[in-house]
Amino acid sequence: MPVKNRFAELHAEITEWRRDIHAHPEVLYDTHRTAALVAEKLRAFGCDEVVAGIGRTGVVGIIKGKSNASGKVIGLRADMDALPMQEQTGLDYASENDGAMHACGHDGHTAMLLGAAKYLSETRNFDGAVALIFQPAEEGGNGALAMVEDGMMERWNIQEVYGMHNQPGMPVGEFAIRKGPMLAAVDFFTIHIEGRGGHAAHPDQTVDPTLIGTQIHAALQSIVSRNVDPVERAVVSVTSFQTGSDVYNVIPHTATLKGTVRTFAPDTQDMVQARIEEIVAGVAASFGGTARLDYQRITPATINGEDQAAFAEEVATAISGGCNEAAISMGGEDFSYMLQARPGAFIMVGNGDSAALHHPEYNFDDDAIPYGSSFLSEVIERRMPAA
Ligand SMILES: [Zn+2]
Ligand SMILES: [Zn+2]
Structure with missing residues (x-):
């Protein structure tokens, strides 16, 4: 199974969302426009529940599958915030907000999860429910912790969580993951x-x-x-x-x-x-x-569950024909707080030959969208197969 055909069809539309978010970067918890855009889209897709204001400016959307015999709920997480730095890409959709820039690709993460949300709300080909988690303040604000402390896991009975980050230097269409410790x-x-x-x-x-x-x-x-x-x-x-x-x-x-x-x-x-x-x-x-x-x-350190990382590797392999072993990084990631609360896995998706993360000329590669959205959707369909 390569990427899902539906994401080839939705690619242009998701790219438009990504570039709109890119042009309007917001820092830390001030992700008001982005959160409003996310909530509006989730409602338009027909999510069963959309709640804003979780962990200050986080948004959670719930999509129920065709059946719910398992009672399972899986969380998929994207970060929405940008960095306090000046963009130097010269793109025609470059940042319109002075001193703020999507230099870590969170615009891409948000757009890919929105794409998966659209697909999953159309198809609902799973047994259980998916919690779409859009968090603020990944960059030094612990937005993930704020959402966990706001009771998100208990409120929606979330049992597993999956997150994704783009990786410059790895070809578009490839994934990388490792079991156990991944980020410091x-x-x-x-x-x-x-x-x-x-x-x-x-x-x-x-x-x-x-x-x-x-x-x-x-x-x-x-x-x-x-x-x-x-x-x-x-x-x-x-x-x-x-x-x-x-x-x-x-x-x-x-x-x-x-x-x-x-x-x-x-x-x-x-x-x-x-x-x-x-x-x-x-x-x-x-x-x-x-x-x-x-x-x-x-x-805390980002530590993947053995079982969940093996499963994520299986999904990535189904989509791209293989999965790289991720290098251990001394970088950090606040998704670790969600992994402390629930078992799950964090996976890297290739961003090709781009500038490095946090570089003023960095840009998310829109060609990664069908891979990322396919991965997120497939996690749901494969982990909670429809009866
Ligand atoms: Zn970053
Ligand atoms: Zn990041």
């Missing part, structure tokens, strides 16, 4: 260093927070190389170091470091956090200053 847990940290400022000509009368910051930065590099089990995966990256004002002769009073930690195993995550805590306090004290760590756990 994402933590952010801020280190506030306090020394004692003063005249740069009299450093003996100061406690130099810049020097403390450089020593902390260096010492943090020992965590992955000397504390983490060599067969485990972990990243500690300092991404910001702010100290002093723009002058030559003042030793500042404070300095701030920021960065991110990426891990998979929960005990590795705990250990890395504890080591940062010790290094920060110990190094600062050894130089006569103080330092305080703010540590935030942003998203």
